[in-house]
Amino acid sequence: MITRRKFNVGLLTTAFLSGLAPKVLYANSREDWDNLPIPPVQKNESTKKGYVKYTINVQKGFTEFFEGVRVPTLGYNGNILGPTLRAKKGDIVEIVVNNKLDEETTVHWHGIIVPGEMDGGPHQRILPGKQWTAKFIVDQQAATVWYHPHGIGTTASQVYWGLGGLFILDDEVSENLNIPNEYGIDDIPIIIQDKRFLNDGRLVYLTSMRDIMFGMLGNTVLVNGAIEPKKTVPRGIVRFRLLNASNARSYLLKFDKQIPIFLIATDGGFIEKPIEINKIFLSPGERIEILADFSSINEGDIVSLEDGNYKFLKFKIGKKGKNYEIPPRLANFNKITKDESFKTRDFVLSGLGHMVNINGKQFDINRIDEIVEIGTTEIWRVSANMGMHRMMINNNGRNYVIHNFHAHGVLFQVLSRNGKPPALHERGWKDTIALRDGDTVELIMKFKKKGIFMYHCHILEHEDNGMMGQFLVKEDKSKGDLV
Numbered sequence: 001m002i003t004r005r006k007f008n009v010g011l012l013t014t015a016f017l018s019g020l021a022p023k024v025l026y027a028n029s030r031e032d033w034d035n036l037p038i039p040p041v042q043k044n045e046s047t048k049k050g051y052v053k054y055t056i057n058v059q060k061g062f063t064e065f066f067e068g069v070r071v072p073t074l075g076y077n078g079n080i081l082g083p084t085l086r087a088k089k090g091d092i093v094e095i096v097v098n099n100k101l102d103e104e105t106t107v108h109w110h111g112i113i114v115p116g117e118m119d120g121g122p123h124q125r126i127l128p129g130k131q132w133t134a135k136f137i138v139d140q141q142a143a144t145v146w147y148h149p150h151g152i153g154t155t156a157s158q159v160y161w162g163l164g165g166l167f168i169l170d171d172e173v174s175e176n177l178n179i180p181n182e183y184g185i186d187d188i189p190i191i192i193q194d195k196r197f198l199n200d201g202r203l204v205y206l207t208s209m210r211d212i213m214f215g216m217l218g219n220t221v222l223v224n225g226a227i228e229p230k231k232t233v234p235r236g237i238v239r240f241r242l243l244n245a246s247n248a249r250s251y252l253l254k255f256d257k258q259i260p261i262f263l264i265a266t267d268g269g270f271i272e273k274p275i276e277i278n279k280i281f282l283s284p285g286e287r288i289e290i291l292a293d294f295s296s297i298n299e300g301d302i303v304s305l306e307d308g309n310y311k312f313l314k315f316k317i318g319k320k321g322k323n324y325e326i327p328p329r330l331a332n333f334n335k336i337t338k339d340e341s342f343k344t345r346d347f348v349l350s351g352l353g354h355m356v357n358i359n360g361k362q363f364d365i366n367r368i369d370e371i372v373e374i375g376t377t378e379i380w381r382v383s384a385n386m387g388m389h390r391m392m393i394n395n396n397g398r399n400y401v402i403h404n405f406h407a408h409g410v411l412f413q414v415l416s417r418n419g420k421p422p423a424l425h426e427r428g429w430k431d432t433i434a435l436r437d438g439d440t441v442e443l444i445m446k447f448k449k450k451g452i453f454m455y456h457c458h459i460l461e462h463e464d465n466g467m468m469g470q471f472l473v474k475e476d477k478s479k480g481d482l483v
């Protein structure tokens with residue numbers, strides 16, 4: 001995947017190293033349209049009905065982000081990022097992973113609820129030159145999920161240098177709704193990442209103490225591996241599957257023109273009915289699906305997606321697209337109520353940099369932190385408390401996402417944030433949730449798969465520095481097999 005931009009030597013100064021570069025930096029770049037890379041859909045190697053087989057090679061490559069500057073990157077079956085994998089509810093999925101790197105890796109299916117041994121966490125190490133096969137049944141509703149490395153101490157760098165890909169799960173509901181579903185045409189994957197480039201166009205990682213403290217923030221936003229790309233979209237309703245695959249940055253996105261936007265899915269899939277929103281919030285690891293209605297925009301006009309006033313993705317409105325509607329209903333949503341909970345556990349995320357911890361502990365692969373009984377429902381009360389570090393984060397602003405919380409092997413619903421009902425975009429199925437300093441969220445979840453799973457901060461430098469714990473979902477033999 002070659003994603004060229006002409007580089008304006010000298011315009012990028014260190015003043016922008018911790019903030020995002022304003023768009024004027026690239027004002028003189030080539031104005032190619034339709035240079036948004038669309039990750040190819042991986043071909044199913046199996047012809048058996050209901051059986052999906054993929055082979056993923058984890059490999060080294062090069063990417064030319066700026067014309068004439070080739071930088072080393074990592075990719076799945078390519079130079080950067082990876083193909084989009086697809087499977088349907090009920091499918092048996094077999095994925096063969098070949099590690100062609102010089103270091104070990106793992107592949108975690110973020111948002112897919114599989115038994116612990118297939119989860120691709122730190123226990124499923126793939127040594128250099130070795131192979132690992134994951135096999136699982138898709139046992140959940142349609143959703144936009146993703147896959148990425150999850151080794152001990154290597155997740156952040158491997159994701160930063162390019163490893164990550166989308167995984168789209170379908171079901172009867174997603175296939176029968178009259179919403180855009182032409183991949184890459186009106187159903188568009190948007191993988192958002194920020195990276196730090198030097199004046200000469202080189203990509204760099206971890207260059208200051210701040211990167212260790214708060215996680216790596218870049219100075220340039222990439223979409224699907226390309227810098228500030230552009231795409232023509234049909235004049236009508238377009239579906240966007242947004243994934244924040246950044247190491248540490250959260251985004252508050254909006255379009256720069258007034259158009260109706262409807263939230264249709266959160267991390268774990270469809271919500272009950274579309275909700276009109278005007279901003280899209282995503283912390284690292286989170287996904288959101290939206291329908292944007294461009295029919296009021298004239299053909300040829302440009303609408304940008306922006307964070308603050310940094311327009312990092314531009315859409316040119318093309319010819320009228322297919323006739324879609326904003327459906328009045330999307331899917332069944334069974335709310336889990338508080339009284340179903342069997343137990344409440346507390347998780348306090350504290351510290352920065354090398355001091356990050358959960359409940360005062362740092363990750364130890366030989367220690368199980370929590371034991372849960374399969375089939376039970378629990379409330380996990382998760383909070384971020386900076387304590388003595390509070391002074392350091394004050395200049396990041398009150399809404400700064402200092403940590404977030406991702407649990408493997410389970411989807412949850414948010415009961416409350418700071419005692420109040422959660423925001424609209426947090427009322428669906430979730431697997432990752434943002435936390436500001438002082439926030440407390442109550443998450444309710446039912447454990448359906450057995451094995452050892454991780455819970456951690458998805459600011460990847462924090463995860464690698466030990467902001468992670470393990471829970472074991474155990475079968476209660478007296479109650480029979482629920483898996």
Ligand SMILES: [Cu+2]
Pocket residue numbers: 356402403404457458459462463467
């Ligand atoms: Cu964190």
